[in-house]
Amino acid sequence: MLSKYWRHWGLRGFAGIGLGLVLSGCGWNTTQSTLNPAGPVAKIQASMITSSFWIMMIVSAVTFTALVVAVIRFRARPGQNGLPPQIEGNNRIELLWTVTPAIILALMMIGTINQSFAFGKIYPATQALQVDVTGHQFWWQFQYPASNVTTANELHIPVGQKIELILTSADVMHSFWVPRLGGKTDLVPGRTNYMWIEASQPGIYHGQCAEFCGTGHADMRITVDAEPPARYAAWVQKMSHPISVPPKINTLAYAGYLDFAAVGCSACHTIGGTKYNGAIGPNLTDLSGRLLIAANLIPNNLKDREAWIHNPQAVKPGTLMPNLHVPHNEVVAIATYLGTLK
Numbered sequence: 199m200l201s202k203y204w205r206h207w208g209l210r211g212f213a214g215i216g217l218g219l220v221l222s223g224c225g226w227n228t229t230q231s232t233l234n235p236a237g238p239v240a241k242i243q244a245s246m247i248t249s250s251f252w253i254m255m256i257v258s259a260v261t262f263t264a265l266v267v268a269v270i271r272f273r274a275r276p277g278q279n280g281l282p283p284q285i286e287g288n289n290r291i292e293l294l295w296t297v298t299p300a301i302i303l304a305l306m307m308i309g310t311i312n313q314s315f316a317f318g319k320i321y322p323a324t325q326a327l328q329v330d331v332t333g334h335q336f337w338w339q340f341q342y343p344a345s346n347v348t349t350a351n352e353l354h355i356p357v358g359q360k361i362e363l364i365l366t367s368a369d370v371m372h373s374f375w376v377p378r379l380g381g382k383t384d385l386v387p388g389r390t391n392y393m394w395i396e397a398s399q400p401g402i403y404h405g406q407c408a409e410f411c412g413t414g415h416a417d418m419r420i421t422v423d424a425e426p427p428a429r430y431a432a433w434v435q436k437m438s439h440p441i442s443v444p445p446k447i448n449t450l451a452y453a454g455y456l457d458f459a460a461v462g463c464s465a466c467h468t469i470g471g472t473k474y475n476g477a478i479g480p481n482l483t484d485l486s487g488r489l490l491i492a493a494n495l496i497p498n499n500l501k502d503r504e505a506w507i508h509n510p511q512a513v514k515p516g517t518l519m520p521n522l523h524v525p526h527n528e529v530v531a532i533a534t535y536l537g538t539l540k
């Protein structure tokens with residue numbers, strides 16, 4: 199029955215288009231789409247993509263029309279023998295189809311190069327908020343030199359302000375990509391790259407590492423929290439005066455505070471406002487305020503924090519956070535303590 203319909207070209211066409219869309223990963227989810235820009239850099243880049251697309255569409259339309267016309271008009275008629283008149287070496291035609299594409303490509307190239315330099319422009323601290331971004335296997339470090347604040351994986355920025363990202367890597371190559379705010383820029387060990395972004399509207403913008411960097415690459419995610427300037431200032435204020443040592447009265451959280459050092463977490467992690475200043479793993483100062491943990495892979499709630507501390511590899515294959523075989527009681531205490539950090 200189906201095979202009878204399958205013979206229809208229309209049905210085959212539909213199946214082909216559907217398969218094409220599925221295989222190309224196309225969808226209507228626009229939370230992480232270059233075509234749904236939320237800032238000036240991303241807007242210009244999206245307009246470059248759409249204008250290139252339409253230029254190519256026009257070129258295709260002209261080419262295919264000429265092809266179809268040629269095939270119909272100059273087809274072999276009944277009774278016609280031998281080759282039709284040959285036009286090889288026709289200077290006028292050769293020139294036309296060499297110069298025209300060259301002009302189109304040159305125009306597209308000039309626009310692209312111009313904008314590439316504009317996007318990599320280095321704005322001084324007087325014109326943009328500077329953030330030092332360091333890529334790690336497999337998480338992001340964000341440092342704000344102006345306020346001496348450090349955080350991880352969740353980048354806080356004020357809306358409507360230029361943010362100058364100063365990018366480097368602690369280990370291998372990574373690539374910073376938050377599609378709704380701007381295109382990719384690589385983070386290369388021993389080198390500094392620059393890019394600027396700006397969010398026009400408050401909101402959460404998702405991104406991820408775009409350069410294969412190891413087993414945990416796909417789980418190396420970025421969240422940008424673009425806030426109204428007053429809320430951003432409040433966040434900086436809070437980060438500068440963190441509440442990190444729980445009152446002794448709250449026994450479980452306080453036990454977790456002590457366990458954090460006892461089982462070895464503090465060897466790698468810094469928590470502002472405490473004596474814990476490990477520099478290998480993410481800074482956890484504002485942890486309770488983060489939406490997600492483990493480089494934004496899992497929700498930030500007690501159960502998920504417990505699972506993460508209990509066996510990081512099981513949650514995020516490839517993570518460099520070791521399994522310290524922390525006993526269950528201490529896992530619960532530490533996960534509870536982490537939930538109090540603000």
Ligand SMILES: [Cu+2]
Binds near residue numbers: 373
């Ligand atoms: Cu990476």
